[in-house]
Amino acid sequence: MRIEPAVLENRWVRLEPFAPELKEDVRAAISVDEAAWSIMVSTAYGDDFDPWWDGFVERLAAGKDTPYAVRRLTDGRIVGTSSLHDLFPMHRRVELGSTFFHPDVRGGVINPASKRLLLQHAFDSGTVRVEIITDGINARSQAAIAKLGAVREGVLRRHKITHTGRVRDTVMFSITDQDWRDVRARLDARLAAF
Template identity: 90%
Template sequence: MKIAPLVLENRWVRLEPFAPALREDVRAALDVDEAAWSIMVSTAYGENFDPWWDGFVERMAAGRDTPYAVRRLSDGRIVGTSSLHDLFPQHRRVELGSTFYHPVARAGVVNPASKRLLLQHAFDSGIIRVEIITDGINARSQAAIAKLGAVREGVLRRHKITHTGRVRDTVMFSITDQDWPTVRTRLDERLAAFG
C-alpha cells in the first residue's frame, strides 16, 4: 500500500505535495518564530531549511512520507506544512505530523481544515491507524490534537532527542479507522462554524 501525493482541497485550504516550485514559499512560511522551533525534534528554521526540505523530498520519492505545503485559499498564501509520514504499509499505519504554521495562520480554520483533508486521504488510502505525537511539554499542541478527537494513549518516556539535544517525552495520540466516522463528524461540525 502507499499514500499517493495528491493535491487535497476544501473550502479553506489546498494541500500541495512538495515540489520544487513550492520550495521558497514554504521556506518563507517556516522561517519564523524561532522559539516555536526550539522544542521541535527537527527544525526548518534558517539554515536548517534546505536539509529539512531535501530529507522530506527524498522520503517522498521512497514512498515513506507525503509532505504538503498548506495554501490558505482566502489569500492564496502558503502558510505552513503538514504531512503523512513514517508509513508502515504492512501495518497500515502512518503518522500525521511535521505540522508547522506561520503565526498568521494559527488558531483559526487552517489546522482543522488541513487535518480533515489529511485524515480523509489516509483512511481512503487504506490506513487503519493514524498516529499523532507531540512533545510532552507542548501543552498547546496536545490540546489541539485532543480537540480533533484523537485518543490520548500515553507517554513514551525519553522517546526522542530534539535538534537542540534535549531528550523529550512524547505524548502519543491516535485515530483509528473505527474512530474516523465520529472524528469526521466532529471536524465537519467544527468547520461549519467557520462558514
C-alpha cells in the same frame, strides 16, 4: 494501504505535495518563530531549512513521506506544512505530523481544515491507524490534537532527541478507522462554524 501524494482541497485550504516551485513559499511560511522550533525534534528555521526540505523531498521520492505545503485559499498564500509520514503499509499505519503553521494563522480554520483532508486521505487509502505525536512539554499541541477527537494513549518516556540535544518525552495520540466516523463528524461541525 497505499498513500499516494495528491493535491487535496476543501473550501479553506489546498494541500500540495512538495515540489521545487513551492520551496521558497514554504521557507517564507515556516522559517519563522525560532521559539516554536526550539522544542521540535528537527528544525526548518534559518540555515536549517534547506537540509530539512531536502530530507522531506528525498523521503517523498522514496515513498516514505507525503509532505504537503498548505495553501490558504482566501489569498493563495502558502501558510504552513503538514504530512503523512512514517508509512507502515504492512500494518496499515501512518503518522500525521511535521505540522508547522505561520504564527498569523494559528488558532483558526487552517489546522482543522488541513487535518480533515489528511485524515480523509489516509483512511480512504486503507489506513487503519493514524498516529499523532507531540512533545510532552507542548501543551498547545496536545490540546489541539485532543480537540480533533484523537485518543491520548500515553507517554513514551525519553523517546526522542531534539535538534537542541534535549531528550524529550512524546505524547502519543491516535485515530483509528473505527474512530474516524465520529472524528470526521466532529471536525465537520467545527469547520461549519467558519
